[in-house]
Amino acid sequence: MSLTFYYSPFSSASTVHAVLEELGIPYEKVRIDLQKGETKKPEFLALNPNGVVPLLVQDGAPIFESVAIILHLGESYGEKKGLFPAAGLERAKAFQWLVWCNVTLGEALSRHQRNTSERIPKEQHNAKAAEIAKADVEARLSILDQALTGKNFIVGSSFSLVDSHLVGWAHYVEMCGFALAKYPTLQAYVKAGIARPAYVKVMKPDA
Ligand SMILES: N[C@@H](CCC(=O)N[C@@H](CS)C(=O)NCC(=O)O)C(=O)O
Structure with a gap:
C-alpha cells in the first residue's frame, strides 16, 4: 500500500x-x-x-x-x-463537523476573503458583502464555540482527527483577522490544538 x-x-x-x-x-x-x-x-x-x-x-x-x-x-x-469514532452516531457527528467546517464556516470565510483580501483587486471588493460575510463568519464561530462548551473535544471524549481539522481551520480564520478572544472556549481549544507536535511540525516553513 x-x-x-x-x-x-x-x-x-x-x-x-x-x-x-x-x-x-x-x-x-x-x-x-x-x-x-x-x-x-x-x-x-x-x-x-x-x-x-x-x-x-x-x-x-x-x-x-x-x-x-x-x-x-x-x-x-x-x-x-x-483518532476517529467507530461507525455509528459518533461517526455521524464526525462527518457533520468536518463537512460543516468546509462548507458552512468555509463558505462565509471565502466570501469574506473575496471581498477584503489584498489578493483580489479592490474594484472587485463589495463593502456590504464584506460586512455580511464578517457577521456570518462570527455567527459560525459562535456555533463552534457553543458546541465546545464544557468539553475539550468536538466528538467523543478524546482528541480526534476532527479536532485536528477544526483547529487548523479556526487558526486560519484567526490569521484572516477574526479575533478568537470573543469565543473563549474556542480560543482555548485552538490554543491546545496548535501546540500539538503534529500541528507544530506542519506549520514550519520547511514542512
Ligand atoms: N475545497 C478544496 C480547496 C482546495 C484549494 O482551494 N486549494 C488551494 C490552496 S488553499 C489551491 O491549491 N489553489 C491552487 C493554486 O493557487 O494554484 C479542499 O478542501 O481540498
Missing part, C-alpha cells in the same frame, strides 16, 4: 498534512509550488482536474477534497489508532 501526499505549506492541504502526522503512518510527500502554477501542469491536472492541493494518491488512485481525504484516512487508519 502506498500513499503519496501532494501539498503546499500554509494552504488547504495543511489540515490533511496534520492529520497524516497525527496518524503517524508512512507516506511520501510531494511539495507543490502554487506560485509557479504547478497545480495547473498537465501531469498534476491528470490526477486532480481541479488543479488544487491537497491531493492524496493511494495505490495509484487519486483522492481530492480535504474533507474526503480526512474521512478516508479516519476510516482506514484513524479508528484503529483511537
Whole structure:
C-alpha cells in the first residue's frame, strides 16, 4: 500500500498534512509550488482536474477534497489508532463537523476573503458583502464555540482527527483577522490544538 501526499505549506492541504502526522503512518510527500502554477501542469491536472492541493494518491488512485481525504484516512487508519469514532452516531457527528467546517464556516470565510483580501483587486471588493460575510463568519464561530462548551473535544471524549481539522481551520480564520478572544472556549481549544507536535511540525516553513 502506498500513499503519496501532494501539498503546499500554509494552504488547504495543511489540515490533511496534520492529520497524516497525527496518524503517524508512512507516506511520501510531494511539495507543490502554487506560485509557479504547478497545480495547473498537465501531469498534476491528470490526477486532480481541479488543479488544487491537497491531493492524496493511494495505490495509484487519486483522492481530492480535504474533507474526503480526512474521512478516508479516519476510516482506514484513524479508528484503529483511537483518532476517529467507530461507525455509528459518533461517526455521524464526525462527518457533520468536518463537512460543516468546509462548507458552512468555509463558505462565509471565502466570501469574506473575496471581498477584503489584498489578493483580489479592490474594484472587485463589495463593502456590504464584506460586512455580511464578517457577521456570518462570527455567527459560525459562535456555533463552534457553543458546541465546545464544557468539553475539550468536538466528538467523543478524546482528541480526534476532527479536532485536528477544526483547529487548523479556526487558526486560519484567526490569521484572516477574526479575533478568537470573543469565543473563549474556542480560543482555548485552538490554543491546545496548535501546540500539538503534529500541528507544530506542519506549520514550519520547511514542512
Ligand atoms: N475545497 C478544496 C480547496 C482546495 C484549494 O482551494 N486549494 C488551494 C490552496 S488553499 C489551491 O491549491 N489553489 C491552487 C493554486 O493557487 O494554484 C479542499 O478542501 O481540498
